[in-house]
Amino acid sequence: MHTSNNICNFTNKKRFIILFLFLLSLLTLLCGCKQAAPAEEKTHSAVKSSSDVKPAGGNPEQSYSAKDDTGRILVFKTKPCRIVSVTYGTDEILKTLAGPERIAAYSRHAGDPEISFLSKEDVKRVGKKVENNSEAIFALHPDLVVISTSTGADELRTLESMGLTVYVAMSPKTYQEMRQKVRNLGLAAGEPQKTEDLLKRMDERMASLEKRLQAIPDDRRRTAVAFSMTGPMGRKGELFDSMMKLAHVINGAATVHPLGIKGQISKEQVVQVNPDMFLLPTWNYDKHSDPEKFARELMEDPAYRNVKAVKNRKMVYVSDRYRYVASHHIVDAVENIAYAVYPELFPEGKPEDQE
Template identity: 50%
Template sequence: MKKLCIFLLVSLLFLLAGCCQQVKMSGHQECKTATYAVLDDEGRKLTFSEKPQHIVSLTYGTDEILTDLVDSKRITAYSRWAGDSGISFITRDQMFKVGRKVNENLEAILALHPDLVIASSATNSDLITGLETAGLKVYIARSPKNYSEMQEKILNLAAAVGETEKGEALVKQMDEKLRNLEARMRKLPDDQRKVAVAFNFTSAMGRRGDLLDNMLEMAHVINGVATLPQNNNLEHGQLVISKEMVVGINPDVFLLPTWNFDNRRDVQGYAQQIANDPAYRNIKAVKNGEIKFVPDKYRYVASHHFADAVEKVARTVYPEMF
């Protein structure tokens, strides 16, 4: 029996030695992260022998999540939109700290020698194939359609970079912020909820079941476009919303775009165009001067700033509640 106990003890020590590495730090031993595997948002398996230390992010949403998950030294490059306050929550100081942005270009990314590239479900499939053919690990993050999927996006990415606890903390912070907002907004009577229609620089936008729809719902705003039949007026898979449809909705509020992404958009000029459009003359939003702006970095949020975006919408539509 004594020999068996000794054998088991020795075996345990060998197992511990296999997953730990001696580090000369004050004479102590430190266990480095063992090999771990994760699934990305498309269910593809990635295996890591250690936490990635040279991460390249190709999307503004994952830029933002990574910034609150890992030390900036572990981020080799942000996406091209980092530091653009029109669409990104990454500040210029954070951008300068990382010091590099990269476009979705195979040669440019390979030159950075990353140990993890974070792409999205919208990233060109040829680029992803090229990166993987070159031997790089590519993690594909989803484009969430609701809050639950946003939570999963954050938790899954946190697991991939070896920071599960930090991911859980980010989700907890979102949950708490949204609970506090709901406690305030539930005081609004249902019959006083406002109907809103959002616009891009082309026309009215949105549809039932997308992230903006979920955001408006959580802000106690009725998404006017979601009240329309969804099986008609599709063009290239997108719902085409005519002026006549907007008139039929007769929304209380117009939410207009703000991001001058190509330096050719006149934000205030577009607002004047909408306000002076004869087709919209008798709509409540125009008659009552309820033409408002929610910055596009909130409207197109793709990270844990979702909770901030819901609050921003609520504050914009119902300033009297704050």
């Protein structure tokens, strides 16, 4: 009888182990991906050629390599499925290419309509937002953390010392650099086909917009000066300057020198430029900035009394999510800048943001 009980207990244990392994396998299958390679398996040397990177295939269980925007090579056993994004631009790219089910947390600005293209519903679906804080990030048990090149080297080292796989994303200054940002992150997320499809849609929309804007002869292009809450913005060579060119708008802030300490032109230089339009900010970023009050102050400023933008009351709000775009939504940004300056070219009305 004692032997029979032992056999029964052994059989029950065996059944329990089999059931446990089955449930574990099912959980892995539903997730569709496993944890990325641990820190010691990563290679942080610069990528010399595309042959150094093994792209992801269609199988979520297939290992692959990808480089981040600084050239560091990351090795993944499978597609990451607990991704933490700490920048609003990478929030948007990952939401489109990886999908919310693979995101463990968005950045602190996610869902703010004045800076983010994510809706509150998008954020609610993921359920978490996180600051750029190593302890808070580690507590989410991510298999991929996406940070910015503006993040300090110490923070990067801290995250990696915790055994986390860290991807560094750049801050583009041109449309082509933005395409590269999208491509690199999409490949790291293990979504090569979705990435190429998105880039194709971006290029098609930009080509369509360019065809529309060709109706404006070069000598009839309008000059605009854009303002942030602290003054004129859009220095030469920055992303906003590049977007103004794509929108066939002359960026007044990039036409005069020297620039001030903060890279801005002075009030006297704005008068010298005499722009056709002022592009006004909308983001109450510190909860103490009133866009409407700011607009009134510009309109009532005696220094601007004879500036064409004020005389003709051509002062148009352009959302800060377009000004400071950091994702594939650069196309939406250029479209909306063009619409603000050349509304007559858009008889259908204001362009709607697209995925």
